[in-house]
Amino acid sequence: MLTRVWGHGIVRPMPYLLTNAIQTYYEEAGQGTPLVLIHDLGSSHGFWDLQVPEFAAHFRVITYDIRGHGKSEKVDRFRFEDTAEDLQALLNALEAVPAHVVGVGFGGLVSQTFTLRHQELVRRLVLLETYCKTPGGLPGMGLRLQTLNLFLLRLLGPLGSILYGWIVSLILAPPLSAGSRTLLYRELAHADLSQMAKASLAALDYTEIKQLARILVKTLVLAGFRNAATVQQARLIARSIPTSTLQFLPRGVPPSNLTVSELFNRVVIDFLEADLGVPGR
Numbered sequence: 001m002l003t004r005v006w007g008h009g010i011v012r013p014m015p016y017l018l019t020n021a022i023q024t025y026y027e028e029a030g031q032g033t034p035l036v037l038i039h040d041l042g043s044s045h046g047f048w049d050l051q052v053p054e055f056a057a058h059f060r061v062i063t064y065d066i067r068g069h070g071k072s073e074k075v076d077r078f079r080f081e082d083t084a085e086d087l088q089a090l091l092n093a094l095e096a097v098p099a100h101v102v103g104v105g106f107g108g109l110v111s112q113t114f115t116l117r118h119q120e121l122v123r124r125l126v127l128l129e130t131y132c133k134t135p136g137g138l139p140g141m142g143l144r145l146q147t148l149n150l151f152l153l154r155l156l157g158p159l160g161s162i163l164y165g166w167i168v169s170l171i172l173a174p175p176l177s178a179g180s181r182t183l184l185y186r187e188l189a190h191a192d193l194s195q196m197a198k199a200s201l202a203a204l205d206y207t208e209i210k211q212l213a214r215i216l217v218k219t220l221v222l223a224g225f226r227n228a229a230t231v232q233q234a235r236l237i238a239r240s241i242p243t244s245t246l247q248f249l250p251r252g253v254p255p256s257n258l259t260v261s262e263l264f265n266r267v268v269i270d271f272l273e274a275d276l277g278v279p280g281r
Contacts, residue, residue, distance in 0.1 A: 016071075017089070017090055017093050017094075018089075019085075019086045019087075019089035019090045019093070020082060020085040020086045020088075020089050022067055022072065022073040022075065022086065023072065023073040024064055024065065024067070024072045024073070024086055024089075024090055025045070025064060025065045025070060025071035025072045026045070026062060026063065026064035026065070026090060026094075027045055027062070027063050027064070028060065028061065028062055028063075028094075029052050029053075029055075029056035029060075029061045030055065030056030030057065030058070030059055030060050030061045031060050032058065032059050032060050033059050033060065033099075033100065033123065033272075034059070034060045034062060034091070034094075034096035034097070034098075034099035034100065035055060035059035035060065035061050035062065035099060035100040035101075035102065035272065036061075036062045036063075036064070036087070036091065036096070036099050036100070036101055036102070037051065037052075037055075037061065037062070037063045037102050037103075037107075038064075038066065038087075038101070038102065038103040038104070038107030038108075038110050038111050039063070039065070039066065039069070039070075039104065039106075039107050039187075040104050040105035040106050040107050040255060041105060041106035041107075041196060041199060041200065041203070042069070042106075042187070042188050042191035042196045043069065043070075043184075043187035043188060043191065044065045044069055044070025044071070044187055044190070045063035045064055045065055045070060046070075046183070046186070046187055047104070047183075047184075047187050047255075047257075048063050048257070049183055050180070050183070050257065050258060050261040050265075051257060051261070051264075051265055051268075054265045054269070055265070055268075055269070058269055058272075058273065059100065059272070060096065062090075062091070062094065062096060062099070064087075064090060066083055066086075066106075066107070066110060066199075067082065067083060067086055068192065068195035068196075068198065068199055069191070069192075069195065069199075070190075074192065074195055075195070075198070077198065078195070078198040078199045078201070078202045079202060080109060080110065080113040080202060080206065080207075081113065081117070083110045083113060083114070084110070084113045084114040084116075084117045084118065085117075087110070087114050087118075088114070088117075088118050088121065091121060097121045098120065098121050098122060098123045099121065099122065099123060100122075100123045100124050100125075100126070100272050101114065101115065101122050101123075101124075101125050101126070102125075102126040102128070102268060103126070103127060103128065103130060104128040104129060104130065104255055104257055105128070105129055105130055105131075105254065105255060106130075106199065106203060107130070108127045108128065108129070108130020108131070109130060109131075109132070109203060109206055111125060111127060111130070112127070112130070112132065112207070112212065112215070113207075115215050115217060116207075116211060116212075116214055116215060119214075119215070119216065119217060122217045123217070123272075124217060124218045124219070124220070124271065124272055125215070125217050125218070125219040125220070126219070126220045126222065126268055126271065126272075127219065127220070127221050127222065127234075127237060128222045128223070128255070128256060128257060128264070129222065129223050129224065129227075129230045129233075129234070129254045129255060129256060130233070130237070131230075131233040131237075132206060132207065132209040132212060132233070132236065132237055132240075133204070133205070133206045133207065133209065177259075180258040180259065180261070183258065184255070184258060209236055209237065209240050210240065212237060212240035212241050213240055213241070213242060215241045215242075215243065215244075216242070216243055217243060218243050218245075219241050219243055219244040219245070220244070220245050220247060220267075220268070220271045221234050221237050221238040221241070221244050221245070221246045221247070222234070222247055222248075222249060222256065222264070222267065222268075223248055223249065223252070223256070224248070224249050224251070224252025224253045224254060224256040224259065224260065225248040225249060225250055225251070225252060226251060226252060226253045227253050227254055230254055231248065234246060234248070245271075247267065249263055249264060249267065250263075251263075252264070
């Protein structure tokens with residue numbers, strides 16, 4: 001069985017579990033209170049590589065590939081209800097409930113759906129630069145940027161990555177560091193375009209924002225302050241969740257877990273450990 005070593009001497013197997021009739025790939029690191037990290041559209045568990053080592057010093061960190069992504073099983077149809085049941089089955093099988101839940105972008109939609117359907121399994125919720133369909137509106141810019149990225153990668157290969165980086169550098173500031181850019185391109189370059197298309201279509205039909213008022217767990221809504229689209233969505237979501245706190249990350253641009261990873265890590269750990277008495281345990 002494959003193994004992977006993170007900091008703090010932690011070694012965990014990298015297996016699959018049958019969840020809701022599909023094979024789901026996951027990894028674990030650390031110990032203590034369970035913390036599940038849900039990646040963005042077109043990426044995989046590796047999207048959190050800048051978070052896992054630090055988070056694993058405080059929590060039992062679980063990363064996994066959403067259905068149709070990474071090493072998890074491909075699907076004929078993508079529905080967010082299914083992603084919620086996948087995650088429920090995974091966490092129950094790992095005896096990792098209740099868990100803190102952190103989702104970024106598209107993973108934030110999975111996080112919202114999971115929390116709405118299984119609120120009793122969620123300790124605290126963190127939503128980073130995600131979105132929610134508003135009456136008469138569409139999801140935020142993150143989905144469109146990722147679709148453009150994959151299109152250029154598949155059409156032009158390595159040249160597509162260069163072109164996308166140039167386009168993003170004109171739109172977003174500051175640009176990704178070399179390490180973060182490599183991580184992001186690595187993730188998106190291996191995405192399955194047909195699976196991503198199915199997931200993208202599901203995102204366009206996502207729930208109306210008024211349903212978020214049903215979320216009662218303590219929630220942190222985060223967004224980089226340098227992107228108007230994600231700032232607007234963060235404000236809408238925070239106003240809709242009665243137990244939420246809204247916080248902006250200075251100099252952060254999507255995805256802020258990569259562009260301002262140290263700040264993001266610190267803010268999330270502080271939020272999850274606040275008022276708990278014993279940090280992360």
